[in-house]
Amino acid sequence: MEPNGSSPSLTKTEENGSSPAIIEHKAFARIGLLGNPSDGYYGRTISLNIENFWAIVRLEPSSDLLILSHPTHDLVKSTSLSHLVNRLENEGYYGGVRLLLATCKVFTNYCKEQGIHLHNNNFSLSYDTNIPRQTGLSGSSAIVCAAFSCLLDFYKVRDKIAVEIRPQLILNAEKDLGIVAGLQDRVAQVYGGLLYMDFNKESMDKLGHGIYTQLDTSLIPPLHLIYAENPSDSGKVHSPVRQRWLDGDKFIISSMEEVANLALEGKTALLEKDYAKLATLMNRNFDLRRLMFGDAALGALNIEMVEVARRVGAASKFTGSGGAVVAFCPDGPSQVDALTDACKKAGFSILPVKVVPSLLNEIDIRIQSPKVE
Ligand SMILES: Nc1ncnc2c1ncn2[C@@H]1O[C@H](COP(=O)(O)OP(=O)(O)O)[C@@H](O)[C@H]1O
Ligand SMILES: O=C(O)[C@H]1O[C@H](OP(=O)(O)O)[C@H](O)[C@@H](O)[C@@H]1O
Ligand SMILES: [Mg+2]
Numbered sequence: 001m002e003p004n005g006s007s008p009s010l011t012k013t014e015e016n017g018s019s020p021a022i023i024e025h026k027a028f029a030r031i032g033l034l035g036n037p038s039d040g041y042y043g044r045t046i047s048l049n050i051e052n053f054w055a056i057v058r059l060e061p062s063s064d065l066l067i068l069s070h071p072t073h074d075l076v077k078s079t080s081l082s083h084l085v086n087r088l089e090n091e092g093y094y095g096g097v098r099l100l101l102a103t104c105k106v107f108t109n110y111c112k113e114q115g116i117h118l119h120n121n122n123f124s125l126s127y128d129t130n131i132p133r134q135t136g137l138s139g140s141s142a143i144v145c146a147a148f149s150c151l152l153d154f155y156k157v158r159d160k161i162a163v164e165i166r167p168q169l170i171l172n173a174e175k176d177l178g179i180v181a182g183l184q185d186r187v188a189q190v191y192g193g194l195l196y197m198d199f200n201k202e203s204m205d206k207l208g209h210g211i212y213t214q215l216d217t218s219l220i221p222p223l224h225l226i227y228a229e230n231p232s233d234s235g236k237v238h239s240p241v242r243q244r245w246l247d248g249d250k251f252i253i254s255s256m257e258e259v260a261n262l263a264l265e266g267k268t269a270l271l272e273k274d275y276a277k278l279a280t281l282m283n284r285n286f287d288l289r290r291l292m293f294g295d296a297a298l299g300a301l302n303i304e305m306v307e308v309a310r311r312v313g314a315a316s317k318f319t320g321s322g323g324a325v326v327a328f329c330p331d332g333p334s335q336v337d338a339l340t341d342a343c344k345k346a347g348f349s350i351l352p353v354k355v356v357p358s359l360l361n362e363i364d365i366r367i368q369s370p371k372v373e
Helices: 081-091 097-114 139-154 166-176 184-191 201-207 234-246 250-271 275-293 300-311 333-346 362-367
Strands: 009-013 020-034 044-061 123-129 194-198 211-215 223-227 315-318 324-328 349-352
Touching: 020 139, 020 184, 020 223, 020 250, 020 275, 020 324, 044 139, 044 184, 044 250, 097 123, 097 139, 097 166, 123 139, 139 166, 139 184, 166 184, 184 194, 184 211, 194 250, 211 250, 223 300, 223 333, 234 250, 234 275, 250 275, 275 300, 275 315, 275 324, 300 315, 300 324, 300 333, 333 349
Parallel strands: none
Antiparallel strands: 009 020, 020 044, 044 123, 044 194, 194 211, 223 324, 223 349, 315 324
């Protein structure tokens, strides 16, 4: 299955028009623009979905229930023993199959708990992705999110699972695998477009989700994505900071609060089109991450991506936990040219960001809870 085309979903219906024959859903890479990683700490974030990269999951009815491995993203075929070992050393043992398995488990258990009836027909599930692997662009949750959407449509239960609950279920699939992650990726990928998210403890405890507000995507100034072949395991990067936060480390707690406030200030800056302020907030966001996580955990190459951008006067920060950087050139096209040259010289890929519009369909919009802000 080649990732191509721009439509986020496709459902081919059988002749009699009753049950869908093939269901495909796309979920896009996301950029954490401000506030990440405070999403995992009752904070706030602003994130956007980008058309540049996506994962696609295909569900086909079948007599047996099949979870299909991907020929390259799951290490089932290698050209040689050294290729196999090299791949394991760089990208680890795992691919997307475990994500599909966990999605099926979490989806089924949630439906059972909620008394949502699921029919007994079987399916095969396969995936493809062009999201650079483990680069903080949410490649993992894109696979889960697209698979989750396929299951919603196959079982025709889209109207029974509230939109605001879905990101938590998608996160639970990764939690079940022991991957430490937060909600922002999944919220961005379920809703699409540009999102302001508030994960305050009261809402999280009371409602089981944060307060998610879609913002007008035209508020975003031109942004650039910088990335390198440098996979890092977001779970491993996050675990020590998470432990310190759980242990009550004052520095981590106050820094996370400051990071969360950057998203709050950033929302106002975007609404007022105060892009000089946006640049300051983006830079501060990365500086705080660096202080909390430390250079060794972030990795020299990742830090260099941020610094290459800053050397030409661009604002820059990680899109996620590392591997890719979002840059903003407040001085306009000449600065973008300088940034492009600097990235090429450093061996980094650079792309102009293309924002995805909202992904909610009619049913999703109808069943959304009214927002309490
Ligand atoms: N491109 C991919 N193809 C297959 N599996 C992937 C891919 N990216 C991530 N995964 C799976 O998700 C797990 C967690 O990835 P993660 O570090 O969160 O990456 P990302 O930053 O892209 O979300 C990986 O250990 C792997 O099992
Ligand atoms: O550290 C971050 O900014 C994010 O890290 C994870 O995303 P990933 O794309 O896997 O790097 C995590 O899932 C997010 O919740 C964090 O905000
Ligand atoms: Mg991830």
